[in-house]
Amino acid sequence: MGKSMSFSDKWIKVTLHTIVWIIIFLFALYVHNSFGGGNMLRLYGFYLRTLSAAIIFYVGYLWLVPRYFVQNKQLAYLLILIAFILATHYGTNYIDRTFLTDPVAEAKFREAMKMLNGKDEGPRNGDVFGFFSHLFSSLLVSGFAVGLGVMETLKQNEKKQKELEKEKLNSELAFLKNQVSPHFFFNTLNNIYSLIGIDGPTAQDSVLKLSKLMRYLLYESEHGETLMSHEIDFMNNYIDLMKLRLSPRVELQIDFPKDFPDFSIPPLLFVSFIENAFKHGVSHRDRSFIHLRMTIENDQITFVSENSIGKSSQPGDMQHSGIGLENVRKRLHLLFPDKHVLTVEQNETIFQVELTITKTNTKV
16 A cells, blocks of 8 residues: 555656646747747757756756755755756757857857957857856756755655554554453453353353453454444453452442444553553452443543552552553554543542543544
8 A cells, every 4th residue: 555655646746747847848839939030949948948957956856855965965965066057057058059059140249249349259158147047047946956855855754753653553552452461361261260160151151252352352453443332342341351350349330332323443442441440449358449431422432430449559550550551641642642631530549530532533
């Protein structure tokens, strides 16, 4: 996909440049036919100087600017540019005097100058005026070349930055999936093993939920996007399996939406908060609670996780659960820049996270 886009961009660029030069060629031809008086040498002279300007432009645009100017080698850029300007000036002057000068008109001009000044000043070449005219036009087109070259460099750097951010997102997603897997699966399998001899149907149902959860982690979340309904199913299965080791002293309240227009969303956005709540909100001796709720209204998703803090947990422990809240913040910043609000509040007994995301209107 990236290669096809790059080829498409190059094709569009070449097409636009070709159209511009065709317009210049046809416009000069039109002006010549309308006002040139049939002097083809004058038209050829214009084309010669246009070719000279084109050489200066493309040498700068395709070579000097990317090779020297944007690489902080401005002195080398300036010296090479001056050399090209001088070379094209004397080259066009030579071609003009050799092939594009009308001998009859040149003789009349020399005769007029001889009568005016009393001496023959030699062939008319306009060196001083021609040099400054060529210098001005060359600097002008070189400025355009620098502008376009710098803009393209910035565009390429922005593209590379986005690719790096995408790779970082994929790495963090893979890391997140690995964090969900080891201890959770180990504890869940132990709980299911204990249930087999006590409650067979519950054990079977737990195996099925574990299978769905593993399928989601291994396959559905690989594409970088999933359906919101699938994400909620994943969270429900995750919570149901975590409930296997909860004591009756833990108050668990879950309120996730069931009826809403489905849409695409990046996977595993909320599981870190849920993992946090179960890791630090459960006490085996004292009464504790975990409250999880989500609302989907218009273009906003609001997720709230609130849990008690066990006496064995220190206030700073909440910052290091799962991939850590800081990593969650980074992932949200990359996925939803300026479209999310994450609020974390904590006191001695309660820890609360509220995440609000303004989603794009991507419905299925």
